[in-house]
Amino acid sequence: MPQVTVTVNGQAHTVEVEARTLLVEMLREQLRLTGTHVGCDTSQCGACVVHVNGESVKACTLLAVQAEGAQVTTIEGLAAADGTLHPMQEAFREYHALQCGFCTPGMVMSAIDLVQKNPQGLTEHEIREGLDGNICRCTGYHNIVKAISAAAEVMHGQRAELAPAG
């Protein structure tokens, strides 16, 4: 069986997989990192989004072996060791950017990639466009967009702390 060596959330793992094992299957079933969800399994819903070498990808449409040597970050790897949430996680909480929560890990991972790639800032329209690969079936997009906008200010150093939700 192929072996794959990846660094997940800063920790190196060498895992035996089948060539056909998806990255999301390896993360959930072998590394027990079940924060990454499988929604549609057809690369549409975005519940499985993780970062591979800093870029958001759908882990249901990537083979584990394709991630050989990569740095993978999942939702479990965002908070600091002392439990301090990432500004994007904190913003999702403050702005109540979730209802059932199923899409949330993927939303947060996509949102971080979106904000990091746009240091000049994002309009509401650009945030909505940037989330085109993530589906929230509670249709809770409104607060998600607000949360991302607020988190972007903190991530880009424009505010030290999150603006409180109105």
Next chain:
Amino acid sequence: MYDFAYHKPTSVADAVKILSEDPDAKPISGGMTLLPALKHRLNRPTSLVDLGGIAELKGVKREGDAIVVGAMTTHYAVATDPLLKQSIPALARMASTVGDTQVRNRGTLGGSLANNDPAADYPAAAVALGATFITNSRRISAEDFFQGMFTTALEPGELLVAVSFPIPEKAGYAKLRNPASRYSMAGVFIAKTAGGVRVGVNGAGPGVFRQTEMETALSANWSATALDGVRQSPDSLNSDIHGSAEYRANLVEVMAKRALADAG
């Protein structure tokens, strides 16, 4: 999906060797189409040859009056490349509308072109810009490369290495996306090139095609009024649950005007 053997060569020569020795081996680039197809068991390759480890397949460079894009360059890289944004901004803008963010981070220009999905974006640009396809063994013109739905001139064991896009005077693109699949219902790429105006259409027919009546009209008069008299025939266009051939024919006319406005 069925299991397969997995190879990750580091050179084009090694990849071609594996693919030549086994007719049932398949190359995988971004995998954005191939992996969903394998999940549905539509395909059963004996092995996948991952092109992700081949550095010579990536990157964008200028060669004379053309921009050469490596086959493994991702849509995101095409969309954000400074050279492409300056030389062929319509191609960069097109790349920024392929699929969604995560698809653009993994999917590649070469993978999309070699797959030749009738609704994919790049084939219209390649045809309109008069691109040349560079493989491990030869150079192929865009018209010869695309041979109908999901079919190209690539021989078994032949690998697309790069695509050379001549820099146009002006170019523009517009499409109507299917709101669910994000694929083009009809997309039109218009390029004003040294050899005249060329118009490529995707999404509407069973494969990419040139709209020669629009080319003639725009070559004579580069303005929106020139398109007023040109009708797209619905004959041989796609008719399915997403839209009739007549609807798509109308979309081609509308998208052509938008593409022209995009070209400026």
